[in-house]
Every structure is written in structure tokens, then in C-alpha cells.
Amino acid sequence: MEGRSAVDDAALGREAWSVLDANRAGAATVPAPGLYPHQWNWDSTFVAIGVSRCDTRRAGTELLSLLAGQWRTGMVPHIVFQQGRADAYFPGPSVWCSQNHPDAPTGVLTSGLTQPPLHALAVWWMWRHAKDREEARALVRELYPMLVAQHDYLAASRDLGGGGLAAIVHPWESGMDDSPVWDAPLDALTPVPQAYRREPFPDHPLNGHHDRYVWLALRYRDSGYDAAYLREEHPFAVEDPMFNGIWLASCQALAELAPLAGADPGPHREAAERIRAALLERLWAGDAFHALDLRAGRLSPVCTVGCFGPMLDPGLPADRVAKLVSVLESARFMGAAGYPVPSCEIRASQFDRSRYWRGPSWVNTNWLLRQAAVVHGLTGLARLLGACTLRLVRQSGFRECFDPFDGSGRGSRDFSWSAALTLDLLADNVEK
Numbered sequence: 001m002e003g004r005s006a007v008d009d010a011a012l013g014r015e016a017w018s019v020l021d022a023n024r025a026g027a028a029t030v031p032a033p034g035l036y037p038h039q040w041n042w043d044s045t046f047v048a049i050g051v052s053r054c055d056t057r058r059a060g061t062e063l064l065s066l067l068a069g070q071w072r073t074g075m076v077p078h079i080v081f082q083q084g085r086a087d088a089y090f091p092g093p094s095v096w097c098s099q100n101h102p103d104a105p106t107g108v109l110t111s112g113l114t115q116p117p118l119h120a121l122a123v124w125w126m127w128r129h130a131k132d133r134e135e136a137r138a139l140v141r142e143l144y145p146m147l148v149a150q151h152d153y154l155a156a157s158r159d160l161g162g163g164g165l166a167a168i169v170h171p172w173e174s175g176m177d178d179s180p181v182w183d184a185p186l187d188a189l190t191p192v193p194q195a196y197r198r199e200p201f202p203d204h205p206l207n208g209h210h211d212r213y214v215w216l217a218l219r220y221r222d223s224g225y226d227a228a229y230l231r232e233e234h235p236f237a238v239e240d241p242m243f244n245g246i247w248l249a250s251c252q253a254l255a256e257l258a259p260l261a262g263a264d265p266g267p268h269r270e271a272a273e274r275i276r277a278a279l280l281e282r283l284w285a286g287d288a289f290h291a292l293d294l295r296a297g298r299l300s301p302v303c304t305v306g307c308f309g310p311m312l313d314p315g316l317p318a319d320r321v322a323k324l325v326s327v328l329e330s331a332r333f334m335g336a337a338g339y340p341v342p343s344c345e346i347r348a349s350q351f352d353r354s355r356y357w358r359g360p361s362w363v364n365t366n367w368l369l370r371q372a373a374v375v376h377g378l379t380g381l382a383r384l385l386g387a388c389t390l391r392l393v394r395q396s397g398f399r400e401c402f403d404p405f406d407g408s409g410r411g412s413r414d415f416s417w418s419a420a421l422t423l424d425l426l427a428d429n430v431e432k
């Protein structure tokens with residue numbers, strides 16, 4: 001990075017490793033000390049991506065620990081609970097009751113929701129960077145059937161709109177929980193108030209949304225986590241462009257991994273093409289991909305960082321890529337933010353520089369957009385995103401998210417994916 005020496009980079013790398021080591025709990029890395037004491041789904045994929053640059057085994061262990069929570073349906077839960085810490089987070093195991101479900105794994109307590117399916121991309125990342133090819137090949141063979149089961153689950157049980165995309169059934173499934181995209185579908189619910197113990201976190205959701213989060217989770221649980229209930233009755237069903245863009249990229253990663261596992265890559269390529277066609281047909285809104293609320297039958301009017309997710313697809317038509325890049329680089333996003341990429345477009349009335357997913361910049365979405373720039377050969381954009389992200393963590397530490405105007409840190413400190421993806425970005429600095 002301009003103006004920084006290799007020594008600075010090495011020191012930052014050491015700090016990142018010490019955060020990841022401190023956040024290790026057995027085979028898993030928890031997102032942050034205190035607030036998030038269990039293993040989270042997409043957090044662990046980012047951890048695996050970051051550590052795979054120099055520790056293939058740790059990347060594999062991280063993913064295998066998460067996938068120990070995979071349900072027999074193929075669903076990979078959004079939280080795998082640490083034993084003995086049941087009360088450390090709400091909603092905990094006593095809310096999800098996974099132990100009562102015949103498809104849940106035995107001996108591991110999990111939530112009943114999922115999160116963006118970045119896992120195959122993370123395994124491909126690990127394979128691509130592994131020095132010990134035999135160790136990595138063995139890991140790919142072990143993980144491959146679990147990844148296929150995960151993708152089969154999404155295709156069979158989450159295509160609630162019948163158009164070839166996976167629907168999320170709770171804002172937590174997006175990973176961008178408090179995004180303004182969910183405001184309209186959440187406000188349309190008339191939840192029965194629930195008693196719950198979680199204190200609202202500073203900068204966390206708007207009043208009222210907590211009740212709706214819990215109510216939605218309980219409705220799904222009380223259906224027996226039933227796929228037919230999701231299709232026919234569940235009141236929250238949204239086709240999210242980031243979730244589906246990630247799914248598409250993971251299908252392409254599975255196609256790369258399939259031959260290593262002695263399998264046919266063809267079905268994964270076909271799945272990627274189906275998802276691309278569905279994204280273009282169902283979610284393209286003229287300027288970007290917008291989320292489709294299946295229950296209201298309309299596209300969200302809000303443009304957020306999630307709207308760029310389908311750019312992860314190298315096969316996205318060039319005119320759409322050009323349009324997306326012009327929006328991303330405009331004053332709506334990067335152009336007016338000193339520390340991009342804001343999680344919501346700055347001109348939106350819902351934009352809030354401090355509240356989770358409603359304005360702050362995040363290391364993980366910066367990393368995903370940087371990866372999207374790389375797959376389209378947009379070297380300048382990729383460099384800028386990498387450099388801005390490193391500037392954020394150098395200035396404010398491995399925070400959960402950052403004010404997009406002054407770069408000050410928000411949320412948890414010592415946040416695992418901020419540390420892990422820093423390692424990945426630093427590795428590219430060295431390789432350049």
C-alpha cells in the first residue's frame with residue numbers, strides 16, 4: 001500500500017492474528033469477545049478465507065466445525081452454539097430448540113435459520129491458496145458433499161417465489177440484519193409481543209424490530225421448521241441480491257471444486273446460469289439489483305451495498321456491470337464517503353452513519369465488492385477498495401463497522417472478520 005512499509009504491514013498482520021487467536025473457542029472462531037460468543041455462519045467463512053492464506057488446516061477446521069451444525073436437510077445454521085455458554089446470547093438454544101427437531105444434528109445445538117452461502121467460495125479460496133496441495137485436496141473431498149447438500153437445500157426448500165432464487169425468511173439470514181431493505185416487510189407484520197431478555201445494543205435495530213425478529217423466529221420454529229409452511233404461510237420472504245449473488249459465486253466455486261472430488265462440474269455451472277438468469281429477470285431495477293419482497297410482490301426502493309452482490313458473477317453482462325460500477329462510484333456510495341463502502345446509499349432517507357447496516361462501512365462487504373471488481377478486471381476499483389479497507393482498520397482497529405465519513409469505529413472491538421480479511425488484503429499487498 002502506498003506510503004506504508006512492509007514493517008507496518010507485518011505489524012498489522014500480527015495484530016490481526018492475535019485477535020483471531022484470542023477469539024478462538026475450540027475449533028471455532030467466535031465473531032467477537034462478549035457480544036457474540038458462539039460460532040456464526042458467514043463470519044466463519046470470512047475467517048476461513050482470511051486464515052487460508054497461510055494456515056490451510058485452520059481454515060478447514062473452522063469450516064468443519066461450522067458444518068458439524070449442518071442439518072440433515074442440508075441447511076447450514078446461522079449460529080452453532082458453544083457448549084456451556086447457552087445464556088451468553090439471546091436468542092439462545094432454548095429459543096431455537098434444535099435438539100427437538102429430527103433433522104438437526106445430534107450433540108450440537110444450533111439456530112434454525114441460515115446465512116449467505118459463502119462456504120463453497122471459502123473452500124475454493126482455501127484450495128487456491130494452499131501450499132500443501134494434498135492436505136487441501138483431502139479437505140475439499142471431505143467438505144464437498146456438505147456443500148452440495150447445502151446448495152440442494154437452497155434450491156429445494158428456499159425457492160419460495162418459484163423463479164430460481166433462494167428467499168431469506170428472516171432479516172438475520174441476510175447477515176445485514178438491520179438494513180432498511182427489511183423495514184417495509186417488517187413493518188407489514190403484526191407480531192404478538194414476546195417476552196425476551198436481550199437488551200437493545202447501541203446502534204442496533206429500530207424500536208419494534210426486535211419484537212418482530214423474535215416473533216418471526218418463533219413462528220418458523222413452531223411450524224417445526226417446515227418447508228411447506230415457509231412456502232405457504234410465513235409472512236417474511238425476500239429474494240435478496242447479495243444472498244443470491246453469493247450463492248451464484250459459490251455455484252461457480254463448486255464447479256471448480258467438483259473435479260477434485262471426482263464429481264461432475266456441469267450441474268453447478270447450470271445452477272449458476274439459472275441463478276444469473278433469475279437475478280436479471282426478477283431483481284434488476286434499472287440502476288442495480290434490488291431485493292424482491294415476495295409477500296408484497298414488489299422490489300425494495302432502497303439501494304444498499306447488498307444491491308451489488310450479483311457483481312460477484314464473472315458472467316454478469318458487461319452493460320449491467322458498467323451500470324453497477326457507475327452507481328457504486330457515484331456520490332450515492334463511494335463518491336461521497338471518505339471511508340467506503342456505506343451499507344446504504346447516502347441520499348436515502350433511511351441512511352444513518354452510525355446504525356448497523358443502515359450506513360456504516362463494513363470490512364466484509366468491502367471485501368466482497370473488491371472480489372467482484374477483481375473478477376471483472378476492474379483493477380483500479382479493486383485497489384481502491386483494498387486500500388480504503390486497510391486505511392479503516394489502521395485508523396480505528398478491527399472494529400465491527402465504521403463511520404463512512406470519518407472512519408471512526410462502531411460496534412464490537414476485535415471483530416474476527418475484520419481481522420481475518422485484513423490478512424487476506426495484506427497477502428495481496430505482498431504478492432503485488
Ligand code: 9WN
Pocket residue numbers: 031036040041042043078172175176177178
Ligand atoms: C444476528 C455475528 C453476526 C453477523 C451479522 C450481524 C450480527 C446478529 C445480531 O452479528 O447479527 O445474527 O445479533 O445482530 O449483523 O452479519 O453474522 O457477527
